[in-house]
Amino acid sequence: MCLAVPGRILERGGEDAVVDLLGNRLKISTVLTPEAKEGDWVLIHAGFAITQIDESDALETWEYLREVYGSSPAGAVAPDSEDAMTGEGP
């Protein structure tokens, strides 16, 4: 619950955005990062972007997460997909 994961904003609309999170599309809220635009990198925690970060920091963290969680790290850090905001996981 403490872990936040970098994602890149693909689409923005109002206070919502769709991000690329380690190759998965995830719908999040950008209410805490109102200045983040399409193409920007954000740290995502429990469905909310909590800050913008540099691409280099973001990619380094992705690399680390892939090392730790293997080929499908998104499932380990983001059990919900865009289509299933709720579920029985993780």
Place this chain on the structure above:
Amino acid sequence: MNSGIPALRAELDERCERIGRRVTFMEVCGTHTMSVFRSGIRAMLPKNLRLVSGPGCPVCVTPRGYIDAACDIAGRDGVMAATFGDMMRVPGRSGSLETLRSAGARIRVVSSARAALQLAREHPGCDVVFLAVGFETTAPGTAASVLEADRDGVDNFSVLMSQKLIVPAMLALLETADPQAPELDGFLCPGHVSVIIGADAYKPIVQRHAKPCVVAGFEPEQILRGLAHLAGQVAAGAAALENVYSGVVSLQGNRVAQKLVDQVFVVVDAAWRQLGVIPLSGQLLAPPYRRFDATRRFAVAISEDDDDPECRCGYVIQGKVEPRECPRFGAECTPDSPVGPCMVSSEGTCAAWYKYGRNLPDPSARGTQEVGL
């Protein structure tokens, strides 16, 4: 990416040698706990450095009385409870949310407060209760969801609050008169909580108690860098606030999130598992939003002193004992059959020790072993 690790290890070794005595640092973040084990850092620490886990796992610090209140509400007709997955298996006085779900209660696992609000929109005939546990990282999401429910009139949504603040707990650990509490030489401060509250939030710890604080990320190299900076301060007799995660954490934190939290919550005294009530360490809904407070809606009280006296999780989250010093650890308390929350949560100290740390040197030898100088 790991190129810096040998150099940081050498730096940490050299500084700990210079300190010339046993030194104890505490991390207060479940992600740090897991990463320290998973990466093998724990096995490479200098012999005179002890790294203890503090009250940084949100599920672990939540008192049993809260679980019982959650089960009480979740078991009622017309209610759907929404919770982070880690809460499901934490034992209450009579069972867990998981056992309740097996018996037919409507309990959904969500990964966001907003997903809980979405459930309320999709199930207008149900009272959807979100179990709002966590530290400063989850608080803005809970606050934003309550605001959204207020704005859109989602009246079948409520939250059962157990939001906690980490700095008051760190101060309480330093101010306790308990002789069993570990003598701490510094804190490795959590990276993502600090994104919200800002590195400056740890200033009272440095100023009032002259304890070094270093904000660090969760990757192995970042953690080692944090420890090396802490050791450097102790070796130099310094006590300062440092931020070695400055690409992500600012001094002031996320002002938008702080403003939202200040609008929706009030800071109150709060009960922590087996730590008792810590002044101004929790959050409840502010008066304009109290209609979303599940304790009011369902007339439920959260008992403050109902923790299992046999369970040593409270000792573990204060760094008083290592999990292996608990008589139940690995015997009657395992990840498959957990007795306490520290074994349940994926970020729990006991779960981490069970998975990664059982082969480390025996803690009972700690008092007598030679300090590696």
